[in-house]
Amino acid sequence: MFLILKMLVLFLLSYIALNLYLFWKRRQYRHIASFPIPISLKWFMGHLPNLRMRINQAPEENFMQIVGEYQKESGEETVVLALFTMNLVLTLDLRIIPKLLTDRITFHKREILKQTLGWCGKTRAFGNHGLLSDPGGDVWAAKRRIMDPAFTRSFLRTTMDGMNKVAERLVKVLNTKAECGQAFDISEFLDRAAFEAISFCGFNWSEEMAAEHGDAALKMARVMVQLTAVVFKNPLSFKNPWGRLPEKEQFKNAVQPIRDLSRKHLEKIGDKAVTENNVLSHIIRGNDCSDDLTMEDVIDDYNVFLVAGMETTSITMACAVWFISMNPHVYQKAQAEVKDVFGDRDQICFEDVQKLVYIEMIIKESLRLKGPAVGTTRQCQSHGTSINGVSFPKGTKFNVPYFNLHVDSRYWKDPEVFDPERFSPASMKNIVPYTYMPFSTGPRNCIGKNFAILEMKVILANIFRKFVVVNATPQETDLMMLGNITIRPKNGVNVRIFTK
Numbered sequence: 001m002f003l004i005l006k007m008l009v010l011f012l013l014s015y016i017a018l019n020l021y022l023f024w025k026r027r028q029y030r031h032i033a034s035f036p037i038p039i040s041l042k043w044f045m046g047h048l049p050n051l052r053m054r055i056n057q058a059p060e061e062n063f064m065q066i067v068g069e070y071q072k073e074s075g076e077e078t079v080v081l082a083l084f085t086m087n088l089v090l091t092l093d094l095r096i097i098p099k100l101l102t103d104r105i106t107f108h109k110r111e112i113l114k115q116t117l118g119w120c121g122k123t124r125a126f127g128n129h130g131l132l133s134d135p136g137g138d139v140w141a142a143k144r145r146i147m148d149p150a151f152t153r154s155f156l157r158t159t160m161d162g163m164n165k166v167a168e169r170l171v172k173v174l175n176t177k178a179e180c181g182q183a184f185d186i187s188e189f190l191d192r193a194a195f196e197a198i199s200f201c202g203f204n205w206s207e208e209m210a211a212e213h214g215d216a217a218l219k220m221a222r223v224m225v226q227l228t229a230v231v232f233k234n235p236l237s238f239k240n241p242w243g244r245l246p247e248k249e250q251f252k253n254a255v256q257p258i259r260d261l262s263r264k265h266l267e268k269i270g271d272k273a274v275t276e277n278n279v280l281s282h283i284i285r286g287n288d289c290s291d292d293l294t295m296e297d298v299i300d301d302y303n304v305f306l307v308a309g310m311e312t313t314s315i316t317m318a319c320a321v322w323f324i325s326m327n328p329h330v331y332q333k334a335q336a337e338v339k340d341v342f343g344d345r346d347q348i349c350f351e352d353v354q355k356l357v358y359i360e361m362i363i364k365e366s367l368r369l370k371g372p373a374v375g376t377t378r379q380c381q382s383h384g385t386s387i388n389g390v391s392f393p394k395g396t397k398f399n400v401p402y403f404n405l406h407v408d409s410r411y412w413k414d415p416e417v418f419d420p421e422r423f424s425p426a427s428m429k430n431i432v433p434y435t436y437m438p439f440s441t442g443p444r445n446c447i448g449k450n451f452a453i454l455e456m457k458v459i460l461a462n463i464f465r466k467f468v469v470v471n472a473t474p475q476e477t478d479l480m481m482l483g484n485i486t487i488r489p490k491n492g493v494n495v496r497i498f499t500k
């Protein structure tokens with residue numbers, strides 16, 4: 001009896017101590033707007049039950065979109081959510097965002113990205129220092145310095161043969177679709193083209209290698225973005241070593257073959273790889289920046305560039321095709337530009353791509369409305385940090401939902417309307433800084449941005465030159481997106497195409 005009483009008192013004291021600790025933690029954010037937390041025995045959970053409910057109600061939404069909803073509802077520029085012991089600050093404040101995104105010493109990416117993309121259970125995907133998910137310490141900085149030149153103009157110029165080849169292969173397959181005249185999902189073919197662009201032009205894969213391993217690489221990319229989203233939403237159940245998530249096994253089965261293949265590829269090309277001038281040679285040199293990095297770290301970045309390089313561009317191209325198919329006047333203008341630039345030729349050179357100004361405007365507008373990367377995260381590394389008079393304790397976690405900024409009516413006229421003219425050279429100067437960031441900005445921006453734009457312009461220009469694309473489901477006036485770590489068209493992009 002006495003023992004039970006003792007246990008009860010201990011439990012009560014622990015409960016009080018936990019609540020006092022949480023009360024102290026939450027007080028540190030009392031100067032930031034928040035939502036009321038219901039007074040109940042579960043007060044210590046904060047907004048977590050409500051967030052869980054929203055995640056369950058919207059299983060197809062990305063985490064960033066779900067928390068972005070809080071932002072909209074609050075009507076505040078900056079709002080804090082109390083999630084058990086964690087406080088998550090959501091901000092759209094243009095006086096705070098520049099500092100968050102440009103000061104890489106004070107603000108790293110959140111560790112959760114490394115925990116989900118780096119390792120899924122015991123399966124290594126991007127590891128501890130993969131360029132995308134490394135929070136951003138000295139190793140990341142040294143690597144990025146070495147890898148940045150991978151995407152200079154002189155390298156991009158050398159990719160043109162590869163880019164033309166990818167476009168040619170795509171046109172060939174699409175011709176068969178045009179001949180049969182049936183509706184089909186073009187995004188599958190764009191996935192393949194995006195994969196070929198990064199593997200041919202970035203990693204010197206041969207056509208045979210792509211034919212043999214392309215499906216496995218595409219599967220890895222898809223599984224990684226889907227499953228890491230599951231982990232992102234359930235970090236606790238995933239970290240639990242006894243947790244039997246079926247996703248862990250699926251993840252392993254998808255990632256392991258590509259790691260093995262990258263290892264074999266690296267062994268086969270040996271020292272030759274370093275002397276070349278492509279993405280892979282920069283990855284190898286980048287991983288020489290510290291003695292602590294091994295061959296496994298090179299493989300991490302091999303996977304980072306494969307996955308980051310194909311998912312994003314293929315999604316963007318699919319959305320651009322959908323917008324084009326719904327906006328015939330835009331399509332006509334794009335086709336006129338392409339005709340002008342190509343003339344009678346089948347291939348274009350690097351200088352020609354710079355002339356595809358309108359196609360680039362279409363890509364930029366598609367990225368504004370349906371950009372695959374919907375936001376970013378940061379975590380404060382220093383005590384006494386204050387931005388524009390607002391103080392943030394060390395460890396503060398931030399989410400910046402780009403998605404909300406891209407359709408904010410304070411910065412965009414008729415934000416829901418697809419209008420490439422917003423990005424005409426004359427209109428670009430009207431865009432408010434930090435309201436358009438599909439490739440992020442600052443030191444953690446997208447390293448592959450110029451590669452992506454070049455690739456998308458070459459591929460889209462070839463589609464528009466050869467085919468008339470007609471939407472097969474015009475009654476669907478919006479393109480439904482499915483939220484993983486990135487967002488992608490939920491039901492693909494169903495079209496019919498006709499040869500011109």
Ligand code: HEM
Nearest residue numbers: 131132308309312313316373376438439440446447448452
């Ligand atoms: C439309 C295409 C693309 C979009 C919209 C896009 C978007 C982004 C965004 C928003 C980030 C920052 C992510 C964050 O803050 O967590 C990022 C980072 C990154 N992207 Fe891209 N990306 C695209 C294409 C590519 C391509 C083609 C490559 C590779 C060839 C690539 C490689 C990377 C890498 C390695 C990083 C991490 C950079 C670092 O943190 O140092 N991306 N991308």
